[in-house]
Amino acid sequence: MKILTIAPYLGSTYGGISKIVTELVQTIGNFGITVDLVVTHANGFNNLDVPLHVWIPEKNYRVQYFSCWYHNDLIISSSLSNWLFHHVTDYNLVHTHTIFAPLISLTHWLCQFHQIPYIVTPHGMLEPWALSYKAWKKHLYYTLIEKQALQRASAIQGTASSEVDHIMSLGFKHTINIPNGLNLKEFEVLTEPRIFYQNFPNTKNKVLILFLGRIDPKKGLDLLAPAFAKVHSQFPQSHLVIAGPDSIGFLSTAKSYFARAGCFDAVTFTGMLSGKLKYAALAAASLYVAPSYSEGFSMSVLEGMASGLPCVITNGCNFPEAAGAQVAHVVNIDANAIASALSHCLGNSQEAKEMGDRARKFIFQNYTWEQAVQKLLEVYQTILKNKEINKIRQAIINKKSFE
Template identity: 60%
Template sequence: MKILVISPYLGASYGGISKIVIDLAQSLGKLGIHVDIVTTNANGKTKLQVPLKMWVNEQGYRVQYFPCWHHDDLILSTSLIRWLYTNVREYDLVHTHTIFAPLIGIVQRICLARRVPYLAMPHGMLEPWALTYKAWKKRIYYALLEKKSLQSADAICTSTTNENKQLKLLKIQTPAFTIPNGIYHQEFAILPNPENFYQQFPKTRNKTIILFLGRIDPKKGLDLLAPAFSKIYRQFPQIHLVVAGPDNIGFLPTIKKHFTQANCLEAVTFTGMLTGKLKYECLAAADIYISPSYSEGFSMSILEGMAAGLPCIITTGCNFPEAAFAQAAHVVDINSEAIANALNQCLSNPKAAKAMGNRARDFIFQNYTWECAAENLLKVYQSILPFAQSSMSLMK
């Protein structure tokens, strides 16, 4: 089985989707599947410094980067499109990542023209809040292009059950499968000593650290966190908030203004994006993880916070009700008061918070690994390929 995976980007500045694409490909490769990734060299405001238009061998898969024009998330690459039209029929199935992306829309139309089945993965972009953000543009794009692409797909893979329900509300009849994201157990088995993190960010030393790990973006709910954190900061002056993530759209000044107005900016450290060992050192230093999001697909950083054994506070917008059922996280309404109450609960009863963190770690290790995700995704590939190949034969 030869699978072609296509994403507009693999740059780390785009957050969780880039990591999901890579980790899924690597895990599928371990199952003996031939996986090629085709993408561009876009990376936020910059470009990746990578070889272009040639295969690069990685662990379990190959990747080929193409030059592109891009502005934020709008990415186009004529060389990638030309390559795809010539080579797509070498593959049994094309797996596309993200939607509302012109490049992916063109890829899907090439698949239809060349009679190659494709699977679409929206990554939470059909969630109600996501659809209302920049709503008029999305309504037009969806009506003219995206709906047809989703309906023409051989399957849609969602990351949450809520996303599957949203497909039904949108009257998309394409077969849909839920494949949650995962983590690698070995990356969280033993976290590193956080001393290097304290040295780089000295204001965090000897503090009770509340960690937000994600992009600086309107949907992430940092405007809700500011007044909630301020309220709790007055009760627990030893706490310190770490906001760790990239600012791709210039939203950081707005967020700092929220914390300034809440009179707590002095207790907040903005680290920028953390990668590699430093990210794990940050998780080791943290005492509580928080995700106050309005909307998520299936957040990689939530999985990482839980796998690190942290008591986690997440909103219903994070689409992870399973964590509440397992008593592995505080899942709260999307408002500042609910967030503050959960913070107060964790800080007032550290023993119970630690027990929740331990349950969270076990819960993730048992249910949300990349090995499990890859095995389930392989079953999806196997289930749709015979049907897709039969349909293509009838079209000939």
């Protein structure tokens, strides 16, 4: 089995998708499958500093970066397009990540032309809020290009049960639920918070609430601002940390939300955090919050829970299983609901700690990349054997996946 994985970007400024794709192909390679990854060097306002147009060997897979032109999320690459024309037939199956992207649409067309099976992972881009954002552009693209490509896919991978329901409501019955996972080695030993305080000394001796994600309209910072203002008036030692990249120039708008809410002095914008500094931020925090309007299946939510943090997330985060297992506060997409849950956690510290402990255990038991890839490889094999995808869906359900 030889698999081609393609995504428009791997730059960290684009958020969780970059981490999902790299960890996914790494784990597929760990199972002895030949997997190649092709991608552009796009990275927000800059380019990735990587060799171009050559294979770079990684552990158990290889990756090739291509030059491109891009504006925000629109990415065009003639070199990658040319490579696909000449090499897509080298593979038994193609796995694409994201939709509403010209490079991905070209890949789907080439797969159809050469009768190569392909599986699509939309990463939340078919969620109701996502479809309503810049709706007229997406409606046109969806009608002319995306709908047919999704219909002809061998399978569509949703990463959350509610996301699968939304995709199937659009008429795509060949949809499966395979959640994202974590590399648990990164969370077995929790990092000391010292280096975070060294870099952001104004946060020391505060009760930190951590938002970890892109500075983007869908992340709900307009809701978090009035919610945190209420929380801070009740708990003056609370301090909000906004940790994430600004890939579309939204930072000034995000800051204005907190200025208008009157709590800007109690907020620290750290920019992108990675490596030890990100884990130190997780260790320094007392609470994690994700006020999102829409997600596929958030990697940062998994990271917060795996770090043992009590988490307040909206139902837009597509994680109803967390509510069912009582390992997070899952609230409506509403500033008052977010504020109430945060205040409850701060006012009931022992209860919150116990919830965080349950969350950590829950993630370790159920959301690993090994578990995800085992299910994904069953899908690959089913597709290549020309079996019905509904059979593999039922097999995954019978194994008590979180579909």
